[in-house]
Amino acid sequence: MQTLSTHMRKELPSLANTVNGYPVAFLDGPGGYQVPQTVIDAVEDYLINANANVEAAFKTSRKTDQMLKDARCTFADFFNCLSNEVVFGANMTTLNFALAQALMREMTVGDKVLITEIDHEGNRAPWEQLRDRGIIVEEVAVDTETCTLDMDDFERKLSPVTKVVAVNYASNAVGTITDVKKIVEMAHSVGAFSIVDAVHYAAHRPINVREIGTDFLFCSAYKFFGPHIGVMYAKKEVLSKLSPMRVRPQKSYPPDMIETGTLHHEGIAGAAAAVDFVADIGAKFGKESKKSAESNDDTRRNLIVASLLAFYEYEEGLTQYLIRELSNIDGIKIYGPPAGHPRTSTVSFTYNGFTPYEVADYLGKRGLFVWHGDFFATRLVERLGLRDQGGLIRVGIAPYNTREELTRLIDSLNDKAALRTFVSTKG
Ligand SMILES: Cc1ncc(COP(=O)(O)O)c(C=O)c1O
Incomplete structure (x- = not known):
């Protein structure tokens, strides 16, 4: 049976892109999503x-x-x-x-x-x-x-x-x-x-x-x-x-x-x-979510709601996995709401000893596209005291991202020796 993300991955042609031989993991969703062929x-x-x-x-x-x-x-x-x-x-x-x-x-x-x-x-x-x-x-x-x-x-x-x-x-x-x-x-x-x-x-x-x-x-x-x-x-x-x-x-x-x-x-x-693409996902994968949608009819409105609830369920599991794994890496500090507070699948952090730009550049060369900086949330980053240190590293999880992609990200972040070598050879 097809899952939400396998279906999605077939629909979005840009996901076939590679960088340096690595398949691209688009973890830059909060900056903009990849688009399906229908769009x-x-x-x-x-x-x-x-x-x-x-x-x-x-x-x-x-x-x-x-x-x-x-x-x-x-x-x-x-x-x-x-x-x-x-x-x-x-x-x-x-x-x-x-x-x-x-x-x-x-x-x-x-x-x-x-x-x-x-x-x-x-x-x-x-x-x-x-x-x-x-x-x-x-x-x-x-x-x-x-x-x-x-x-x-x-x-x-x-x-x-x-x-x-x-x-x-x-x-x-x-x-x-x-x-x-x-x-x-x-x-x-x-x-x-x-x-x-x-x-x-x-x-x-x-x-x-x-x-x-x-x-x-x-x-x-x-x-x-x-x-x-x-x-x-x-x-x-x-x-x-x-x-x-x-x-x-x-x-x-x-x-x-x-x-x-x-x-x-x-x-x-x-x-x-x-929006029609979102509604179509609701028709295909929103069965369970439809129970908590506004009504049980197959109106476009209801399918949109069901779809977004299905995205939420999918993203939530991956978000908890990412937060758990990042918390285990020495030197990483996550910035975000406490457990239990409503949140999206966007997870930001700093990595002691490296600037956000260095980490994003290192990951980008491995096909892991994440953002760095303040993302125009300039005041927040300033209030967090991170403005002079280059802000945050931001990972966004979209419904087309997979656990395997997040595991690649975690493995790359865990490989401190490779990160250090990358930074020193760049300097
Ligand atoms: C929360 C939020 N508000 C506003 C904007 C600005 O949107 P636009 O690029 O459409 O002007 C962004 C863009 O990243 C955003 O994430």
Whole structure:
């Protein structure tokens, strides 16, 4: 019988790549997933058969209009929202700058925005720039022992002048999952807008915007099998009252009102195919997970939920294996939430005596692709006291990764002599 990962591995052509004779183990998932053939085909098909700008009176343009309509429906199932609450953009960061610009118009000097120390810069910088307009920007502290947000600090800093709370669902640096439902509730209790960055979370658990109640939420399709585009959920009744920057002919209602310029059509076609790929996995491997999904029907929404729950189950076993094995290596220190705290399959650590870059370079030559540095979670890495030491080494486990790949990683990390020789010969 085929397992989830063996099925996946057949579908993703890039997994056949090699480096120095080693098969590549793509353990760089939090930086972006590999893509299935169906996504590549969807991009190609769009460019061959539908390549046009929107709303013209000929076939390819009409196909483009339909593709965009369908893609919004696909992402509505991904988020559990309406299709006109789905906004496409270049990437999460660019969309968030546009949103910050729009929300700035709802604020006056002395109003407050709350960001956090655990967030990626993509959910900090757009809000930090509002300081130039007299807005007070405060950070919710991270507890550096547990790599979790300090909720008491959040409660202390939340006040009637807070107009925006921007927080991530899961940390792309250390994997911590945050209780955003609670944060959204608290933000709304003082009348603030809520912004959830689900860019890292989206690959690892189902998103239900209705359940968490947020006003805005972001993901990026390239983090879950798609091309490089960003997608935003924007609550219709909230977005429709805003005045984002736009050009005169642009529509003045959601979702188009915040989508400036021509969209990345082929990327959107690929992104929708990525969600369908996820749903297809749910149909094939989500039987057990479907029991805990929202309903037992084979709707695309339900299959997406079942699939993501199946990913979670698969990744969780490998994550525990990786954490256990890394903990046994002398000199390795793991940074992340304590056992039992909700987390993703992203595991970060330092290795005494070696910089993160040296370790990643050594592993990369052996076909083990891991990230090093701060991954734009610059503030968190700074608060962990690791900025001057080159940050962290980050291993991300995707559903297409295997236990064998992790064993190769552990063996290479255990081979300190080889690592030392590699570093000394490079110097
Ligand atoms: C948690 C998180 N937020 C935001 C971003 C920025 O996303 P984008 O590259 O789509 O701007 C990333 C990218 O790594 C991320 O991991």
